[in-house]
Amino acid sequence: MSEQPWGNVSLTDQKVQYATIGDLHIWLKTQNEEVWIAHGYTDEFKGRPKTDGPPEEITWGRWADKSAAEEVNILPVYPDKPLIVHSEYPLKVNAGTKIQIYSRIPVWVRISIPESEYQLIELPTVKLSRTWFGSPIEGELCYHATTKARRDLSLVDKKPYVVSCPILIHNKSDTELDFEHFCLRVERLSMYQHDGDFWADETQIVYHGEDLNSDIIMTGKLPEGIDKSKLLSKPRKQIHKSLATRTFKRIFQDTMDWRV
Amino acid sequence: MEFFQNSIFNIYNYISEEHLQLMLKLVVIVAITLPLLLILRGWARRFFTKKYAPHYGMLAGKIVFYTGIILMIITIMGQLGISLAPLLAGAGIVGVALGFASQTSVSNIISGLFLIAEGPFKVDDIINVGGTIGIVMSIDVLSVKLRTFDNMFVRIPNETIIKTQVTNLTRFPIRRFNAKVSVAYKEDIEKVREILLDVAEKNEHSLSEPEPQIIFEAFGTSSIDLDFRIWAPVDEWIFLKNTIQEDIKKRFDQEGIEIPFPHVSFYTGSESKPLPIELVKGSDQFNKKAN
Numbered sequence: 001m002s003e004q005p006w007g008n009v010s011l012t013d014q015k016v017q018y019a020t021i022g023d024l025h026i027w028l029k030t031q032n033e034e035v036w037i038a039h040g041y042t043d044e045f046k047g048r049p050k051t052d053g054p055p056e057e058i059t060w061g062r063w064a065d066k067s068a069a070e071e072v073n074i075l076p077v078y079p080d081k082p083l084i085v086h087s088e089y090p091l092k093v094n095a096g097t098k099i100q101i102y103s104r105i106p107v108w109v110r111i112s113i114p115e116s117e118y119q120l121i122e123l124p125t126v127k128l129s130r131t132w133f134g135s136p137i138e139g140e141l142c143y144h145a146t147t148k149a150r151r152d153l154s155l156v157d158k159k160p161y162v163v164s165c166p167i168l169i170h171n172k173s174d175t176e177l178d179f180e181h182f183c184l185r186v187e188r189l190s191m192y193q194h195d196g197d198f199w200a201d202e203t204q205i206v207y208h209g210e211d212l213n214s215d216i217i218m219t220g221k222l223p224e225g226i227d228k229s230k231l232l233s234k235p236r237k238q239i240h241k242s243l244a245t246r247t248f249k250r251i252f253q254d255t256m257d258w259r260v
Numbered sequence: 261m262e263f264f265q266n267s268i269f270n271i272y273n274y275i276s277e278e279h280l281q282l283m284l285k286l287v288v289i290v291a292i293t294l295p296l297l298l299i300l301r302g303w304a305r306r307f308f309t310k311k312y313a314p315h316y317g318m319l320a321g322k323i324v325f326y327t328g329i330i331l332m333i334i335t336i337m338g339q340l341g342i343s344l345a346p347l348l349a350g351a352g353i354v355g356v357a358l359g360f361a362s363q364t365s366v367s368n369i370i371s372g373l374f375l376i377a378e379g380p381f382k383v384d385d386i387i388n389v390g391g392t393i394g395i396v397m398s399i400d401v402l403s404v405k406l407r408t409f410d411n412m413f414v415r416i417p418n419e420t421i422i423k424t425q426v427t428n429l430t431r432f433p434i435r436r437f438n439a440k441v442s443v444a445y446k447e448d449i450e451k452v453r454e455i456l457l458d459v460a461e462k463n464e465h466s467l468s469e470p471e472p473q474i475i476f477e478a479f480g481t482s483s484i485d486l487d488f489r490i491w492a493p494v495d496e497w498i499f500l501k502n503t504i505q506e507d508i509k510k511r512f513d514q515e516g517i518e519i520p521f522p523h524v525s526f527y528t529g530s531e532s533k534p535l536p537i538e539l540v541k542g543s544d545q546f547n548k549k550a551n
């Protein structure tokens with residue numbers, strides 16, 4: 001398999017196909033009219049794993065489909081939960097200021113049978129820890145990612161397993177926005193491929209103040225040089241043009257109570 | 261024919277035609293209504309379970325079923341010519357008599373209504389009532405049914421639940437696990453702290469936020485006692501509890517961090533010097549060994 005395994009991959013009987021994307025290692029084969037998939041992550045192996053089959057400690061998963069497929073499709077998709085993007089260097093945005101930043105987040109791999117569109121498995125290319133966004137009483141489970149929140153991506157190393165998400169932050173409040181973390185709702189974004197890189201359509205976040213929900217607007221605007229024909233994967237969730245939701249604030253004061 | 265009409269097999273000798281028709285009517289009413297109610301109850305239960313939660317499915321099923329039963333009884337009474345007005349008038353006196361006779365049952369019924377209105381737990385929640393922990397199977401008129409984790413059926417009267425402290429373990433979406441970690445006095449607490457945070461970060465069930473905390477609990481008799489607090493989604497709490505302690509043990513072994521067992525030091529002088537042992541010449545034991 002090529003270095004970038006995206007697209008259709010043909011599987012001949014019992015011959016193992018191997019791919020590595022980010023920290024993820026995948027082995028694929030067909031056997032007895034079933035698709036067999038094994039996977040593992042770099043930190044689970046001592047040294048580089050063999051390409052002709054997974055190490056003994058990793059077990060195969062098996063999928064049977066009426067089409068008895070000899071081909072699978074490997075597609076990059078967004079993580080299945082929103083991401084709490086943690087800025088490596090805290091950034092303060094003055095009142096009334098509008099800035100464009102880029103967050104690069106690791107993609108997930110979706111393996112499916114193209115003929116029947118039977119989705120076999122989805123795997124993260126980099127293991128992300130999970131985090132809680134909200135209060136102890138209500139909130140949502142998200143992934144935790146660290147980003148440099150760059151203003152320009154032209155000098156950044158290319159990585160075949162990350163998607164660049166343009167984010168426009170507009171501080172409409174009359175106070176400074178201390179931009180340390182924010183919730184990026186990737187399930188509402190589309191993914192495009194351009195020049196070997198993955199790109200998301202623009203998300204606009206309008207901040208109204210600490211105690212108010214922020215407006216999240218999927219502007220659908222694409223970075224320069226990319227058009228809709230380069231669409232790779234659609235959003236996981238139905239796109240509403242905008243939603244008002246908690247984006248910056250988290251309430252954990254009471255979980256930090258040291259008296260108990 | 262005449263013989264048959266006069267024989268003991270003629271039902272009309274025992275019951276009039278009108279009464280027979282009435283009985284048939286009642287049988288038809290019951291035969292149609294009961295299956296219909298069961299079907300409607302099943303439908304309401306499935307619909308509300310799918311749309312909302314099993315708890316609301318159970319409530320909707322009960323409302324449909326009991327309302328139907330009451331309507332059926334009223335219809336049957338109407339057919340039998342029993343008027344509701346005198347019954348209602350007599351209900352006060354009968355109510356007092358019944359109240360005395362069935363105090364416990366009535367108390368349970370009323371407690372059940374309070375439980376449903378207050379909603380301290382729902383079907384499928386995990387609760388602890390007086391030390392009994394189980395999954396709520398149903399909240400009924402008289403009692404709450406639990407299934408314990410060793411697969412036993414527990415029936416708790418509603419009145420008991422109203423009077424007792426009930427802990428709902430799954431009410432909120434995240435839950436904290438407090439691991440008691442003890443390390444030897446010689447260990448560097450800063451290093452221990454770093455290791456514990458790293459263990460939490462690598463555990464697949466722990467959450468990055470709320471952040472794990474390490475509280476210096478006490479100078480124990482044999483160890484420094486730490487309280488390591490880690491959060492997990494409520495349905496993964498048991499997995500966190502099971503894995504994080506194993507992770508801590510493995511990691512401490514790798515890093516050479518001592519988990520002390522209770523021990524006593526003999527203090528013999530100005531500092532914790534080794535205990536001096538004096539061999540006394542002339543004693544039997546000494547002489548034997550020397551030989």
